[in-house]
Amino acid sequence: MTLTHYAFSSSYFMSFLGLIFYRKHLLSALLCLEAMMLILFISLCLWGLILASTVFSAGPMILLAFSACEASAGLALLVAMARTHGTDRLKNLSLLRC
Amino acid sequence: MHFTTLILSSSLMTIFLILVLPILGTLSPNPAGSLCIKEGVKTAVKLAFFVSLLPLFIFLNEGVEAIMTNWEWMNTLMFNINITFKFDLYSIVFIPVALYVTWSILEFTSWYMHNDPNMNRFFKYLLIFLIAMIVLVTANNMFQLFIGWEGVGIMSFLLIGWWFGRADANTAALQAVVYNRVGDIGLILAMAWMAVNLNSWEMQQLFSMATNHDLTIPLLGLVLAATGKSAQFGLHPWLPSAMEGPTPVSALLHSSTMVVAGIFLLIRLSPLMDNNPLILSTCLCLGALTTVFTATCALTQNDIKKIVAFSTSSQLGLMMVTIGLNQPHLAFLHICTHAFFKAMLFLCSGSIIHSLNDEQDIRKMGGLHQLLPFTSSCLTVGSLALTGTPFLAGFFSKDAIIEALNTSYLNAWALVLTLLATAFTAIYSLRVVFFVSMGYPRFNPISPINENNPTVMNPIKRLAWGSIFAGLLITANISPLKTPIMTMPFTLKMAALTVTIIGLLTALELASLTSQQFKIKPLSTTHHFSNMLGFYPSVIHRLAPKTNLILGQLIANQTIDQTWLEKTGPKMVASANLPLISSTSNLQQGVIKTYFLMFFFTMILTILILVV
Numbered sequence: 001m002t003l004t005h006y007a008f009s010s011s012y013f014m015s016f017l018g019l020i021f022y023r024k025h026l027l028s029a030l031l032c033l034e035a036m037m038l039i040l041f042i043s044l045c046l047w048g049l050i051l052a053s054t055v056f057s058a059g060p061m062i063l064l065a066f067s068a069c070e071a072s073a074g075l076a077l078l079v080a081m082a083r084t085h086g087t088d089r090l091k092n093l094s095l096l097r098c
Numbered sequence: 099m100h101f102t103t104l105i106l107s108s109s110l111m112t113i114f115l116i117l118v119l120p121i122l123g124t125l126s127p128n129p130a131g132s133l134c135i136k137e138g139v140k141t142a143v144k145l146a147f148f149v150s151l152l153p154l155f156i157f158l159n160e161g162v163e164a165i166m167t168n169w170e171w172m173n174t175l176m177f178n179i180n181i182t183f184k185f186d187l188y189s190i191v192f193i194p195v196a197l198y199v200t201w202s203i204l205e206f207t208s209w210y211m212h213n214d215p216n217m218n219r220f221f222k223y224l225l226i227f228l229i230a231m232i233v234l235v236t237a238n239n240m241f242q243l244f245i246g247w248e249g250v251g252i253m254s255f256l257l258i259g260w261w262f263g264r265a266d267a268n269t270a271a272l273q274a275v276v277y278n279r280v281g282d283i284g285l286i287l288a289m290a291w292m293a294v295n296l297n298s299w300e301m302q303q304l305f306s307m308a309t310n311h312d313l314t315i316p317l318l319g320l321v322l323a324a325t326g327k328s329a330q331f332g333l334h335p336w337l338p339s340a341m342e343g344p345t346p347v348s349a350l351l352h353s354s355t356m357v358v359a360g361i362f363l364l365i366r367l368s369p370l371m372d373n374n375p376l377i378l379s380t381c382l383c384l385g386a387l388t389t390v391f392t393a394t395c396a397l398t399q400n401d402i403k404k405i406v407a408f409s410t411s412s413q414l415g416l417m418m419v420t421i422g423l424n425q426p427h428l429a430f431l432h433i434c435t436h437a438f439f440k441a442m443l444f445l446c447s448g449s450i451i452h453s454l455n456d457e458q459d460i461r462k463m464g465g466l467h468q469l470l471p472f473t474s475s476c477l478t479v480g481s482l483a484l485t486g487t488p489f490l491a492g493f494f495s496k497d498a499i500i501e502a503l504n505t506s507y508l509n510a511w512a513l514v515l516t517l518l519a520t521a522f523t524a525i526y527s528l529r530v531v532f533f534v535s536m537g538y539p540r541f542n543p544i545s546p547i548n549e550n551n552p553t554v555m556n557p558i559k560r561l562a563w564g565s566i567f568a569g570l571l572i573t574a575n576i577s578p579l580k581t582p583i584m585t586m587p588f589t590l591k592m593a594a595l596t597v598t599i600i601g602l603l604t605a606l607e608l609a610s611l612t613s614q615q616f617k618i619k620p621l622s623t624t625h626h627f628s629n630m631l632g633f634y635p636s637v638i639h640r641l642a643p644k645t646n647l648i649l650g651q652l653i654a655n656q657t658i659d660q661t662w663l664e665k666t667g668p669k670m671v672a673s674a675n676l677p678l679i680s681s682t683s684n685l686q687q688g689v690i691k692t693y694f695l696m697f698f699f700t701m702i703l704t705i706l707i708l709v710v
Binding site: 019020090 | 698
């Protein structure tokens with residue numbers, strides 16, 4: 001595969017691994033989620049350039065809008081967790097579990 | 099105008115004026131006008147009685163009847179309502195009888211209610227009742243009759259509930275009004291039918307135009323009205339309950355005048371019933387059932403006023419039987435004679451009750467023949483007149499009725515029941531006389547038992563003279579309108595007397611058993627049936643309202659509130675979702691890392707399968 005293809009796939013995969021295997025803070029998971037969104041954005045921009053087609057020119061903007069919504073939703077969850085549990089450490093959610 | 103008719107009409111209008119004058123006197127704002135109303139009312143009624151003798155003698159001498167149209171009240175193109183008075187045999191004879199009885203009762207009232215703070219109002223109510231009754235009796239059209247009808251109904255309500263502090267009295271007054279109202283439905287039905295089909299409410303037009311129509315519907319309405327007002331079986335419980343009122347009320351309303359209003363209506367409109375065998379049979383069977391049922395109930399009652407009330411009801415049934423025999427004249431005769439001895443029985447009861455310090459239970463009386471000789475003698479005379487002892491007042495009417503019943507070709511079952519009721523009459527009359535005046539006293543010694551007051555003795559004396567002679571006087575002077583059958587077998591002729599004597603002997607035998615005890619406990623099924631009035635009030639007054647209330651609860655509470663709104667309506671959505679929500683919340687434990695790990699494995703598996 002081409003270099004670009006390899007670069008995007010591997011960086012997407014790395015961000016995905018970062019989302020899954022985070023340790024302490026929920027915020028780091030959200031950051032990785034943002035990174036995934038960013039990579040997808042750049043891929044969409046390059047798709048039009050590589051294939052020389054203007055079919056989906058509005059694609060990146062739409063993805064950006066949706067990623068903003070999703071980020072705000074994730075931050076709202078973070079704030080809710082901070083309100084009820086005090087921090088965003090994950091261990092706090094299941095502290096009372098035996 | 100003819101001189102005789104002028105005197106007749108003028109004297110009857112004078113009677114109205116004399117009776118209305120004390121009522122108008124109480125309307126004045128000056129309080130002194132209503133202070134001595136007790137004397138004024140009694141004097142007015144006495145004067146009215148003597149004035150009413152004039153038309154009576156004119157009628158007996160010349161046989162003149164009059165119809166007087168006074169005032170055109172409502173006249174439209176199609177329908178007229180006037181104030182019309184009819185003075186025929188029935189009104190001219192009934193008015194003196196009613197005024198005589200009322201005069202005696204009013205004199206008695208001034209002794210009976212002497213320490214009642216509202217005695218003036220009591221006299222006023224009695225006078226208004228009397229005026230309404232006379233309006234009813236002299237009415238020539240249905241509208242005026244309805245005015246009198248409603249008037250006596252309302253005054254009955256006010257007078258029964260005189261001691262309204264007592265819950266039983268209020269219940270009894272309400273019962274009277276409700277049962278009378280059910281009968282009024284029939285009267286209004288008849289009036290409506292007449293207004294639509296016969297175009298008038300005047301009785302002359304009704305009689306002349308009714309021959310072409312089928313009169314079953316209005317006549318059924320009139321029979322229903324008589325059932326309500328005259329306490330026939332089905333609408334009868336109000337009459338014994340009406341004994342909650344003071345004794346003068348019972349004597350005037352519920353023995354002589356008001357309860358005969360239903361029978362009087364049927365007598366007035368009897369030309370309509372001539373050709374309708376269905377209605378005649380209905381009256382016959384209803385009257386027979388009433389007379390025997392109420393006589394059965396009277397056999398085991400212990401309150402002296404209730405026994406007399408049931409005997410009134412039984413005599414009303416007998417009057418209804420007479421109407422069913424198509425003999426309205428005999429029914430009217432029985433009304434007049436019955437007024438005398440029944441009012442006297444009530445006045446004697448009142449005198450006894452007051453003397454024994456308001457004791458009404460006959461099981462606690464006794465030996466009054468020594469203590470109250472005159473009252474107990476008049477009680478005996480009244481009971482003898484009631485049972486139809488030859489040549490007293492009741493004999494002329496009652497024996498004539500039973501002779502007519504025996505020689506008719508109508509329902510034999512009604513005949514048997516009526517004869518049975520005649521026997522029962524003798525039995526409960528003897529029971530009253532035995533418990534009240536014979537034997538030894540069963541009450542505590544009360545010192546002031548006396549008969550010294552002329553206010554109470556003179557009325558009873560007058561009514562006693564009436565009970566003895568009224569039958570003879572009336573039958574001697576008034577010729578019957580239908581020819582009675584004069585020849586019949588000896589047993590039929592003696593039937594009433596035989597049955598009464600058999601009843602009397604049975605009652606004497608039973609009375610001698612009161613001091614012996616053959617069994618430890620008596621068999622009491624029939625006694626309970628009779629004492630509880632056939633369980634009729636218990637069923638109708640308890641079961642029907644309870645069923646209605648349960649039905650109401652079923653509809654409002656259980657159907658609408660519990661089922662439609664809670665189980666299948668708005669609340670169902672909430673109550674069905676709550677278990678789902680709670681179980682879903684309980685499942686989520688909050689282990690985010692494990693969830694992400696599962697997501698990772700799923701992704702790896704997907705990529706491997708899709709790519710490789």
